[in-house]
Amino acid sequence: MEQSSNFIRTIIKQDMDSKRHDHVITRFPPEPNGYLHIGHAKSIVINFGLADDFNGKTNLRFDDTNPLKEDQEYVDSIKEDVSWLGYEWDELRFASNYFDEMYKRAVLLIQKGLAYVDDLTADEIREYRGTLTEPGKESPHRSRTKEENLDLFDKMKNGEFEDGSKVLRAKIDMTSPNLNLRDPVLYRVSHTSHHNTGDAWCIYPMYDFAHPLEDAIEGVTHSLCTTEFEDHRPLYEWVVRECEMDNQPQQIEFGRLNITNTVMSKRKLKQLVDGEFVDGWDDPRLPTISGMRRRGFTAEAIREFVKETGVSKGSGTVDSAMLDHFVREDLKLKAPRTMGVLRPLKLVITNYPEGQVEWLDAEVNPENPEMGMRKIPFSREIYIEQEDFMEEPPKKYFRLFPGNEVRLKHAYFVKCENVIKDADGHVTEIHCTYDPETKSGSGFTGRKVKGTIHWVDASHALPAEFRLYEPLILDEEMAESEDKTFLDHVNANSLKMISGFIEPNLEHIEAQEKLQFFRHGYFNVDPKHSEPGKPVFNRIVSLKSSFKL
Template sequence: MYNNNNFYKKNFIFKIIQNDLKNKKYNFICTRFPPEPNGYLHIGHIKSICLNFFIAKFYKGNFFLRIDDTNPTTENIKYINSIKKDLIWLGFQWDEKVKYSSNYFDIIYEYAIELINKNLAYVDELNTQEIKSYRGTLLLPGKNSPYRDRSIKENLKLFHNMRLGKFPEGSMSLRAKIDMKSKIIIMRDPVLYRIKFQKHHQTGGKWCIYPTYDFCHCISDAIEGITHSLCTLEFQDNKILYNWILNNISIKNHPKQYEFSKLQIEYGITSKRIIRLLIKKKIVKGWDDPRLLTISGLRRKGYTASSLRNFCYHIGVTKQNNIIQLSYLESFIKKELNKIAPRTMAILRPLKIIIDNFPITKKIKLKIPNHPSNKNMGYKIIYFTKEIYIDVLDFSEKEKKNYTRLILGKKIKLRYSFVIKANKVIKDNNGNIICIHCIYYQKTLGLKINKKDPKIKGIIHWISCSSTQPVLFYLYNNLFRKKKINNINNILSYVNKKSLLIYNGFIEKKLLQDQKQQHFQFEREGYFYFDKKNSNKKKIIFNQILSMR
């Protein structure tokens, strides 16, 4: 698991670390994965976890899981639990105990006071909207706050009273005193602390002021002895602030930040804000909806941890932004399931077939392989009976061009079984087909079909009515209609209304006897996953991982 040579050799960050070690800049490597507990992890996080984890293990260093919990307004203990669960499921174990940025709040507060004493931070009374308007734009410089030139003594007193809860929420903030005319907007006196009368999941009611992510993140890295702080390219400008903070406080360690391109997959969204919106609008059913690219959503859909890790190894780590084809992600789970998933037949859209010339009390035992190329997976027994189900898409009353399924008056081969011929269609008063009357040809068991034979149109799958288990099949399509969505403000207009299709169908009654087996290939339909977590005795759910149609 730790020895993917291509992952190391092609990775520019590994080359940086190799050079640092060669020059004896470090003698011990320490990395971390620092998620904010304000949502579930997604596939982009897997890339970051893989990178940080394997760097640490390759160089026999430490890999920490740190929860960057600086905003109790949006954070929840359930997200922390889901983060830990996802890492363990993926196969990554962090060193030492889980770390929290909130563990360092006392130290970070003292560093804020140090900046005030150095006249590098001040208490501002501008509200959030006013701070934004004073900040300027990419084309226009910002302007100084009228509170920027307060004395050090006054700032210390105000900041102390902020901590004591003497001011209303949003009325004051602590800002760094840098340069309101900087070309880098983040350097225009960024906020370091804000007032939030919110109980924290780790510190309780101890604090009513909380450090911002940017102020807390770099100090947490330094306290933990992180050597290489790895993040995605959107934090490139933040690096300047990261270094400014560490250079202006009396902290020993100075980690170096390096950026790599974030993982983007066509038709997919990983923004937590957008996912919350989709959940609120009931477009998806939660963070673990299989249409999402969250780790829990991919897991529930049927992706394996190894397939996701292998995907991240192969896409590599670069500074070049690009969108990965969805089919490339799917190819990794397909390759894996092709080896491990037993084959069986299932009917998603049932249509009853009655074999007129087959006795009602008779059943013929058929021994079929669980996997066509892996004899070690053994065999199973199915039965051919008078009444069977086929898929409604596998029947047509009239001839169609290139249609190689059951047609009225024509012959078809049933998979692993006999040739049948459709003779009569029974319909209800509304013209809906109820069932098809057929005959079977007794001597055709085991007959190999010649594709050039015009008498037999093709081969279809089926299931005996006497040995069925009713289930729900959830078929997932792309959540969005566009490969890449540039205007996320209008994202709801791109939602695919047919992203989820649900069918009431059948599987073999004995299919779920093996409690450990959850992945199956339903012949001619695709790969499916038994959603054990969301199933019960009254409702059995199979999620489609990949289609074969």
């Protein structure tokens, strides 16, 4: 895969040129505590893409060192999402498979006088740590002997202590200007079953200890992570060095991807799912990979979008309109065009013979003639969009109104002659006449109309549900009241469900097929709620775009 150059590629190239490395191994290391989101896609594209550029390898490694939050469901979904995005990992690894090795390395640190068992509570440890302007205070247990520490750590492992009562800490420097080096916790007690190791362990390694060891064990050459770990790099290097690992991976940080009008952290996404604000992790409004897939975004569009956002140290916020741009670009030549009426209004063509049906020819995709033609029925009664008729139109309204003529896409000109209303004055039917001379494709040039509207034949149309989405979270409102949580800003209008009609040639449409409904935008057949004979279409994006690259 070609990616434009960036600072990480430059570093790797130098490492190869200088023979510091003769191969490249990267890894994508998700914690299986939720579903992947588009931010993870950035990490995936970078890790797999860079390794690929240097004929290297990329492992998918589950960073599963925190059993409280992890689950097999997440492991399965992450594998599915990485594959769907179009990447093949070289090896599938689990950090939990290294628990024995990590334990040994922790014992080594104790033997070297570089780790000790502490009895302080989590709160006390925080208090003792000090601040950026104040040095930390040493724990009274810091001077325990090696023998004492080895014995206590063994007892921790054997389940002799309660959760939270003891931790293993690195003995580095309580006055370091880098808070991460003030005797960070390496192991904690947690009597929790693990999705992979079951009840084999009741102590679990902390991220800052486990992650560098995982990388070193796998021979990772370049450990790419996001910039919030920049301050952890000295600790990363300390762990690799003091644990005497053969391989010395190099940590390099890049900026996180953020997108407007959404939330992008598994913790927040989980709150939305658990609070039933959304229809599961794959809700089409979520920025999860599975949600975006269900919405109808393509893997290609996601990859291209992520590449366009580039690789840099900074973590700017990207306009979600840019993502829309890439899916339109991808679907433009691939998605068949069709007509669907979302809010139907009946239109009767009074001079069209009763009982007659014409099968009109229409291009499947005028931008891609190779997609061929389709047949659309046309007869005396059709549905048009409610908003395509106004009894008293404003200026510059070129659609239907009494006395006005418009083109029916792929069919004829029709002229509005009469309006039928119910007892309450609501318009229930429009009566028109058509001009047989104006048939689409006939080369008619006698007169012009300004409006073209879409329609479906009333007696052949199939029912369908359309789901229109708006952002789940509105940034502008969030900014106004910082005292509220993001859950108070869930957009109540983020989903609209509408029952309408589609062309009959869509009878056998399948889940995940993508279409462009004329004037309405690109839609995807929802895999969860569609039923035979009653598809549900998720709008991916509308057609309009103000976004320019």
